[in-house]
Amino acid sequence: MPAPSSDAFNRSPDSRSLNHVNLMVDSFIANARVEDLRATVRILLSSMPPSTAQAFTKAARSRLSSSNASPLPHPQFLFYLDGGVDDPTPTAGLYDILAHARALYGAGMGLTSFGVFASIIRTALGLRWTSFGAAAEAFAVIDGDMCQAIQSSKEEIDSGRGGDLDIARAKVADLRAALKESSDAVSRWGGDFPFDRAAATLDVWKF
Template structure:
Protein backbone atom coordinates (compact mmCIF):
# COMPACT_ATOMS: atom_id res chain seq x y z
CA UNK A 1 0.00 0.00 0.00
CA UNK A 2 1.56 3.34 -1.02
CA UNK A 3 2.15 5.99 1.61
CA UNK A 4 -0.35 8.89 1.56
CA UNK A 5 0.62 12.20 0.02
CA UNK A 6 2.14 14.33 2.81
CA UNK A 7 3.03 17.43 0.81
CA UNK A 8 3.32 20.43 3.10
CA UNK A 9 2.03 23.85 2.03
CA UNK A 10 4.73 26.52 1.96
CA UNK A 11 2.84 28.78 4.37
CA UNK A 12 3.08 26.41 7.36
CA UNK A 13 6.11 25.41 9.40
CA UNK A 14 4.92 22.07 10.74
CA UNK A 15 3.59 18.83 9.20
CA UNK A 16 -0.14 18.86 8.51
CA UNK A 17 -0.61 15.10 8.91
CA UNK A 18 -1.15 13.42 12.27
CA UNK A 19 -0.01 9.92 11.36
CA UNK A 20 2.88 7.96 9.93
CA UNK A 21 2.70 5.83 6.80
CA UNK A 22 1.82 2.15 6.96
CA UNK A 23 5.37 0.81 6.63
CA UNK A 24 6.80 3.05 9.34
CA UNK A 25 3.87 2.23 11.62
CA UNK A 26 4.52 -1.48 11.05
CA UNK A 27 8.16 -0.92 12.00
CA UNK A 28 7.21 0.96 15.17
CA UNK A 29 4.78 -1.75 16.19
CA UNK A 30 7.42 -4.49 15.88
CA UNK A 31 10.84 -2.97 16.57
CA UNK A 32 12.57 -3.95 19.81
CA UNK A 33 12.83 -1.08 22.30
CA UNK A 34 16.60 -1.63 22.57
CA UNK A 35 16.86 -0.92 18.84
CA UNK A 36 14.41 1.97 18.92
CA UNK A 37 16.31 3.96 21.57
CA UNK A 38 19.52 4.44 19.55
CA UNK A 39 17.46 5.28 16.47
CA UNK A 40 15.60 8.02 18.35
CA UNK A 41 18.89 9.34 19.77
CA UNK A 42 20.38 9.51 16.27
CA UNK A 43 17.29 11.29 14.98
CA UNK A 44 17.37 13.87 17.79
CA UNK A 45 21.10 14.49 17.32
CA UNK A 46 20.80 14.75 13.52
CA UNK A 47 20.66 18.53 13.61
CA UNK A 48 17.33 18.74 11.81
CA UNK A 49 15.86 22.18 12.62
CA UNK A 50 13.47 22.11 15.58
CA UNK A 51 13.34 18.33 15.89
CA UNK A 52 14.50 18.13 19.52
CA UNK A 53 12.10 20.89 20.55
CA UNK A 54 9.22 19.23 18.72
CA UNK A 55 10.03 15.87 20.29
CA UNK A 56 9.95 17.42 23.75
CA UNK A 57 6.63 19.11 23.09
CA UNK A 58 5.08 15.90 21.76
CA UNK A 59 6.43 13.88 24.69
CA UNK A 60 5.10 16.36 27.24
CA UNK A 61 1.71 16.37 25.56
CA UNK A 62 1.62 12.59 25.62
CA UNK A 63 2.49 12.31 29.32
CA UNK A 64 0.10 15.11 30.23
CA UNK A 65 -2.74 13.28 28.49
CA UNK A 66 -1.92 10.15 30.51
CA UNK A 67 -2.21 12.06 33.78
CA UNK A 68 1.10 13.30 35.15
CA UNK A 69 -0.13 13.24 38.74
CA UNK A 70 -0.45 9.44 38.88
CA UNK A 71 1.28 8.18 42.01
CA UNK A 72 2.91 4.81 42.67
CA UNK A 73 1.29 2.39 45.08
CA UNK A 74 2.43 3.40 48.59
CA UNK A 75 2.40 -0.12 50.05
CA UNK A 76 4.25 -1.85 47.24
CA UNK A 77 7.39 0.27 46.96
CA UNK A 78 9.27 -1.81 49.54
CA UNK A 79 9.15 -5.35 50.90
CA UNK A 80 10.86 -7.48 53.51
CA UNK A 81 13.65 -9.54 51.94
CA UNK A 82 14.72 -13.08 52.76
CA UNK A 83 17.37 -11.86 55.22
CA UNK A 84 14.84 -9.66 56.99
CA UNK A 85 16.08 -6.38 55.54
CA UNK A 86 13.69 -4.09 53.67
CA UNK A 87 14.44 -3.91 49.94
CA UNK A 88 12.98 -1.86 47.06
CA UNK A 89 10.45 -3.63 44.85
CA UNK A 90 9.91 -3.56 41.10
CA UNK A 91 7.23 -0.95 41.75
CA UNK A 92 9.93 1.25 43.30
CA UNK A 93 12.01 0.91 40.14
CA UNK A 94 9.01 1.67 37.93
CA UNK A 95 8.15 4.74 39.99
CA UNK A 96 11.75 5.93 39.66
CA UNK A 97 11.67 5.35 35.89
CA UNK A 98 8.41 7.29 35.69
CA UNK A 99 9.97 10.22 37.53
CA UNK A 100 13.01 10.14 35.25
CA UNK A 101 10.81 10.07 32.16
CA UNK A 102 9.02 13.19 33.40
CA UNK A 103 12.04 15.30 34.29
CA UNK A 104 13.88 14.04 31.20
CA UNK A 105 11.34 15.74 28.92
CA UNK A 106 11.17 18.92 30.97
CA UNK A 107 8.31 18.06 33.33
CA UNK A 108 10.37 18.54 36.46
CA UNK A 109 7.47 19.70 38.62
CA UNK A 110 5.47 16.53 37.96
CA UNK A 111 8.60 14.46 38.54
CA UNK A 112 9.13 16.06 41.96
CA UNK A 113 5.62 15.00 42.99
CA UNK A 114 6.43 11.37 42.18
CA UNK A 115 9.90 11.41 43.76
CA UNK A 116 8.71 13.17 46.92
CA UNK A 117 6.05 10.51 47.23
CA UNK A 118 8.75 7.82 47.24
CA UNK A 119 10.68 9.68 49.94
CA UNK A 120 7.55 9.88 52.09
CA UNK A 121 7.12 6.12 51.75
CA UNK A 122 10.49 5.56 53.48
CA UNK A 123 9.23 7.03 56.76
CA UNK A 124 9.07 4.22 59.30
CA UNK A 125 11.66 2.09 57.48
CA UNK A 126 15.21 1.55 58.66
CA UNK A 127 18.31 0.66 56.66
CA UNK A 128 22.05 0.27 57.05
CA UNK A 129 24.63 2.24 55.13
CA UNK A 130 25.81 0.10 52.24
CA UNK A 131 22.82 -2.23 52.00
CA UNK A 132 20.57 -2.55 48.93
CA UNK A 133 17.89 -0.16 50.15
CA UNK A 134 20.38 2.53 51.14
CA UNK A 135 22.00 2.30 47.70
CA UNK A 136 18.62 2.69 45.99
CA UNK A 137 17.79 5.75 48.12
CA UNK A 138 21.14 7.39 47.28
CA UNK A 139 20.22 6.96 43.61
CA UNK A 140 16.83 8.52 44.36
CA UNK A 141 18.67 11.45 45.95
CA UNK A 142 20.48 12.12 42.66
CA UNK A 143 17.25 11.89 40.72
CA UNK A 144 15.60 14.47 42.97
CA UNK A 145 18.44 16.94 42.38
CA UNK A 146 18.12 16.46 38.62
CA UNK A 147 14.34 16.90 38.83
CA UNK A 148 14.88 20.14 40.75
CA UNK A 149 17.11 21.44 37.95
CA UNK A 150 14.51 20.34 35.38
CA UNK A 151 11.80 22.15 37.35
CA UNK A 152 13.87 25.36 37.47
CA UNK A 153 14.29 25.23 33.70
CA UNK A 154 10.59 24.48 33.29
CA UNK A 155 9.76 27.60 35.31
CA UNK A 156 12.25 29.78 33.43
CA UNK A 157 10.77 28.66 30.11
CA UNK A 158 7.31 29.82 31.24
CA UNK A 159 5.72 26.37 31.04
CA UNK A 160 4.65 26.42 34.70
CA UNK A 161 1.49 28.51 34.79
CA UNK A 162 0.14 27.44 38.18
CA UNK A 163 2.58 29.05 40.62
CA UNK A 164 0.46 27.97 43.60
CA UNK A 165 0.85 24.35 42.61
CA UNK A 166 4.60 24.79 42.24
CA UNK A 167 4.94 26.28 45.72
CA UNK A 168 2.90 23.41 47.19
CA UNK A 169 5.05 20.79 45.44
CA UNK A 170 8.30 22.39 46.58
CA UNK A 171 7.08 22.89 50.15
CA UNK A 172 5.92 19.27 50.26
CA UNK A 173 9.35 18.14 49.06
CA UNK A 174 11.03 20.21 51.79
CA UNK A 175 8.63 18.77 54.35
CA UNK A 176 9.15 15.09 53.46
CA UNK A 177 12.93 15.52 53.33
CA UNK A 178 12.91 17.22 56.73
CA UNK A 179 10.69 14.50 58.19
CA UNK A 180 13.00 11.81 56.81
CA UNK A 181 16.11 13.58 58.14
CA UNK A 182 14.68 13.94 61.63
CA UNK A 183 13.54 10.34 61.77
CA UNK A 184 16.87 8.96 60.51
CA UNK A 185 18.67 11.08 63.09
CA UNK A 186 16.44 9.60 65.82
CA UNK A 187 17.78 6.10 65.16
CA UNK A 188 21.29 7.29 64.31
CA UNK A 189 21.09 6.14 60.71
CA UNK A 190 22.71 7.32 57.48
CA UNK A 191 20.61 9.99 55.76
CA UNK A 192 20.60 9.24 52.01
CA UNK A 193 19.09 12.49 50.72
CA UNK A 194 21.82 15.01 51.54
CA UNK A 195 22.11 16.45 48.01
CA UNK A 196 18.37 16.84 47.59
CA UNK A 197 17.96 18.45 51.01
CA UNK A 198 20.75 20.93 50.24
CA UNK A 199 19.35 21.75 46.80
CA UNK A 200 15.82 22.39 48.01
CA UNK A 201 16.98 24.36 51.08
CA UNK A 202 18.54 27.10 48.95
CA UNK A 203 15.90 27.03 46.22
CA UNK A 204 14.16 30.40 46.03
CA UNK A 205 10.69 30.18 44.44
Protein backbone atom coordinates (compact mmCIF):
# COMPACT_ATOMS: atom_id res chain seq x y z
CA MET A 1 0.00 0.00 0.00
CA PRO A 2 1.54 3.35 -0.99
CA ALA A 3 2.50 5.79 1.73
CA PRO A 4 0.29 8.85 2.12
CA SER A 5 1.47 11.77 0.04
CA SER A 6 2.78 14.90 1.72
CA ASP A 7 -0.10 16.83 0.14
CA ALA A 8 -2.61 14.58 1.84
CA PHE A 9 -0.83 15.11 5.16
CA ASN A 10 -0.84 18.87 4.74
CA ARG A 11 -4.59 18.81 4.14
CA SER A 12 -5.33 16.79 7.27
CA PRO A 13 -7.62 18.45 9.86
CA ASP A 14 -4.85 18.50 12.46
CA SER A 15 -2.48 20.49 10.28
CA ARG A 16 -4.79 23.10 8.81
CA SER A 17 -3.94 26.68 9.71
CA LEU A 18 -5.55 30.08 9.88
CA ASN A 19 -3.18 32.91 9.02
CA HIS A 20 -0.24 30.62 9.75
CA VAL A 21 -1.64 29.59 13.15
CA ASN A 22 -2.56 25.95 13.70
CA LEU A 23 -6.34 25.58 13.74
CA MET A 24 -6.43 24.08 17.23
CA VAL A 25 -4.10 26.76 18.58
CA ASP A 26 -6.24 29.42 16.96
CA SER A 27 -9.29 27.91 18.65
CA PHE A 28 -7.57 28.23 22.03
CA ILE A 29 -6.54 31.84 21.34
CA ALA A 30 -10.04 32.78 20.25
CA ASN A 31 -11.80 31.18 23.21
CA ALA A 32 -9.44 31.27 26.19
CA ARG A 33 -10.16 33.63 29.04
CA VAL A 34 -7.93 36.70 29.03
CA GLU A 35 -6.25 35.62 32.29
CA ASP A 36 -5.41 32.20 30.86
CA LEU A 37 -4.12 33.69 27.62
CA ARG A 38 -1.89 36.13 29.48
CA ALA A 39 -0.51 33.37 31.69
CA THR A 40 0.18 31.18 28.66
CA VAL A 41 2.05 33.96 26.87
CA ARG A 42 4.14 34.70 29.97
CA ILE A 43 5.03 31.03 30.39
CA LEU A 44 5.98 30.77 26.73
CA LEU A 45 8.14 33.89 26.69
CA SER A 46 9.88 33.08 29.98
CA SER A 47 10.79 29.59 28.77
CA MET A 48 12.12 30.58 25.35
CA PRO A 49 15.30 32.37 24.19
CA PRO A 50 15.33 36.20 24.29
CA SER A 51 14.85 36.26 20.53
CA THR A 52 11.31 34.95 21.05
CA ALA A 53 10.39 37.94 23.21
CA GLN A 54 11.94 40.24 20.62
CA ALA A 55 9.84 38.64 17.89
CA PHE A 56 6.77 38.95 20.11
CA THR A 57 7.25 42.67 20.73
CA LYS A 58 7.94 43.21 17.03
CA ALA A 59 4.62 41.55 16.21
CA ALA A 60 2.94 43.65 18.91
CA ARG A 61 4.31 46.86 17.40
CA SER A 62 3.11 45.79 13.98
CA ARG A 63 -0.38 45.19 15.33
CA LEU A 64 -0.57 48.39 17.39
CA SER A 65 0.56 50.52 14.45
CA SER A 66 -1.77 48.87 11.92
CA SER A 67 -5.10 50.21 10.72
CA ASN A 68 -6.80 47.16 12.27
CA ALA A 69 -5.62 47.95 15.78
CA SER A 70 -8.19 48.71 18.46
CA PRO A 71 -9.10 52.41 18.41
CA LEU A 72 -7.76 54.71 21.10
CA PRO A 73 -10.31 55.15 23.89
CA HIS A 74 -11.89 58.61 23.86
CA PRO A 75 -10.02 60.84 26.33
CA GLN A 76 -12.89 63.23 27.06
CA PHE A 77 -14.43 61.66 30.16
CA LEU A 78 -11.53 60.60 32.35
CA PHE A 79 -12.75 62.05 35.65
CA TYR A 80 -16.18 62.27 37.21
CA LEU A 81 -17.07 65.47 39.03
CA ASP A 82 -19.69 65.22 41.75
CA GLY A 83 -20.95 68.55 43.02
CA GLY A 84 -21.03 67.28 46.59
CA VAL A 85 -17.49 65.85 46.57
CA ASP A 86 -14.26 67.85 46.57
CA ASP A 87 -12.22 65.23 44.72
CA PRO A 88 -12.69 64.25 41.07
CA THR A 89 -13.11 60.50 40.65
CA PRO A 90 -11.19 58.61 37.94
CA THR A 91 -13.52 56.87 35.50
CA ALA A 92 -13.18 53.56 33.70
CA GLY A 93 -12.27 55.65 30.66
CA LEU A 94 -9.06 56.76 32.36
CA TYR A 95 -7.98 53.19 33.00
CA ASP A 96 -8.91 52.19 29.45
CA ILE A 97 -6.69 54.88 27.99
CA LEU A 98 -3.92 54.06 30.47
CA ALA A 99 -4.05 50.42 29.38
CA HIS A 100 -3.60 51.57 25.79
CA ALA A 101 -0.59 53.69 26.75
CA ARG A 102 0.93 50.78 28.67
CA ALA A 103 0.47 48.49 25.69
CA LEU A 104 2.30 51.02 23.54
CA TYR A 105 5.31 51.58 25.76
CA GLY A 106 5.42 47.91 26.75
CA ALA A 107 5.75 46.98 23.08
CA GLY A 108 8.59 49.47 22.65
CA MET A 109 6.50 52.36 21.30
CA GLY A 110 7.16 54.78 24.13
CA LEU A 111 7.31 57.81 21.86
CA THR A 112 3.83 57.07 20.55
CA SER A 113 2.52 56.74 24.10
CA PHE A 114 3.67 60.31 24.87
CA GLY A 115 0.69 61.71 22.98
CA VAL A 116 -1.68 59.61 25.10
CA PHE A 117 -0.12 60.85 28.33
CA ALA A 118 -0.16 64.44 27.11
CA SER A 119 -3.90 64.16 26.42
CA ILE A 120 -4.51 62.78 29.93
CA ILE A 121 -2.55 65.62 31.50
CA ARG A 122 -4.36 68.28 29.50
CA THR A 123 -7.75 66.77 30.28
CA ALA A 124 -6.98 67.24 33.98
CA LEU A 125 -5.79 70.86 33.72
CA GLY A 126 -8.98 72.35 35.14
CA LEU A 127 -9.24 69.96 38.08
CA ARG A 128 -8.47 70.44 41.75
CA TRP A 129 -7.93 67.56 44.13
CA THR A 130 -6.89 66.70 47.67
CA SER A 131 -3.54 65.15 48.49
CA PHE A 132 -4.89 61.75 49.53
CA GLY A 133 -7.92 61.27 47.31
CA ALA A 134 -8.59 58.98 44.37
CA ALA A 135 -7.37 61.54 41.83
CA ALA A 136 -4.03 61.99 43.63
CA GLU A 137 -3.57 58.22 43.70
CA ALA A 138 -4.34 57.97 39.99
CA PHE A 139 -1.89 60.77 39.18
CA ALA A 140 0.86 59.01 41.16
CA VAL A 141 0.29 55.90 39.06
CA ILE A 142 0.36 57.95 35.86
CA ASP A 143 3.61 59.59 36.97
CA GLY A 144 5.19 56.15 37.29
CA ASP A 145 3.76 55.09 33.95
CA MET A 146 5.29 58.11 32.25
CA CYS A 147 8.69 57.27 33.73
CA GLN A 148 8.43 53.80 32.21
CA ALA A 149 7.31 55.29 28.90
CA ILE A 150 10.36 57.56 28.92
CA GLN A 151 12.63 54.56 29.50
CA SER A 152 10.87 52.73 26.66
CA SER A 153 11.42 55.77 24.43
CA LYS A 154 15.12 55.90 25.27
CA GLU A 155 15.46 52.26 24.23
CA GLU A 156 13.43 53.00 21.11
CA ILE A 157 15.82 55.80 20.13
CA ASP A 158 18.96 53.84 21.03
CA SER A 159 17.84 50.83 18.98
CA GLY A 160 17.22 52.95 15.90
CA ARG A 161 13.46 52.33 15.91
CA GLY A 162 12.63 55.92 16.80
CA GLY A 163 12.46 57.05 13.19
CA ASP A 164 12.96 60.71 12.31
CA LEU A 165 14.68 62.34 15.28
CA ASP A 166 12.99 65.67 14.65
CA ILE A 167 9.59 63.99 14.95
CA ALA A 168 10.75 62.18 18.08
CA ARG A 169 11.93 65.46 19.61
CA ALA A 170 8.57 67.04 18.79
CA LYS A 171 6.78 64.27 20.70
CA VAL A 172 9.08 64.80 23.68
CA ALA A 173 8.54 68.55 23.49
CA ASP A 174 4.76 68.12 23.46
CA LEU A 175 4.80 65.95 26.59
CA ARG A 176 7.20 68.37 28.27
CA ALA A 177 4.86 71.24 27.39
CA ALA A 178 1.85 69.37 28.81
CA LEU A 179 3.74 68.78 32.05
CA LYS A 180 4.65 72.47 32.23
CA GLU A 181 1.01 73.44 31.66
CA SER A 182 -0.01 71.11 34.48
CA SER A 183 2.65 72.47 36.83
CA ASP A 184 1.55 76.05 36.15
CA ALA A 185 -2.14 75.20 36.60
CA VAL A 186 -1.56 73.39 39.90
CA SER A 187 0.61 76.18 41.28
CA ARG A 188 -2.17 78.69 40.63
CA TRP A 189 -4.49 76.95 43.08
CA GLY A 190 -1.76 75.95 45.53
CA GLY A 191 -1.76 72.21 44.92
CA ASP A 192 1.11 69.75 44.72
CA PHE A 193 2.32 69.02 41.20
CA PRO A 194 1.74 65.25 40.82
CA PHE A 195 4.15 64.46 37.98
CA ASP A 196 7.50 65.47 39.49
CA ARG A 197 9.33 62.25 38.62
CA ALA A 198 8.30 62.22 34.99
CA ALA A 199 9.06 65.93 34.55
CA ALA A 200 12.51 65.56 36.13
CA THR A 201 13.33 62.48 34.05
CA LEU A 202 12.23 64.18 30.86
CA ASP A 203 14.16 67.37 31.61
CA VAL A 204 17.52 65.60 31.78
CA TRP A 205 16.97 63.50 28.65
CA LYS A 206 18.85 64.86 25.66
CA PHE A 207 19.25 63.22 22.27
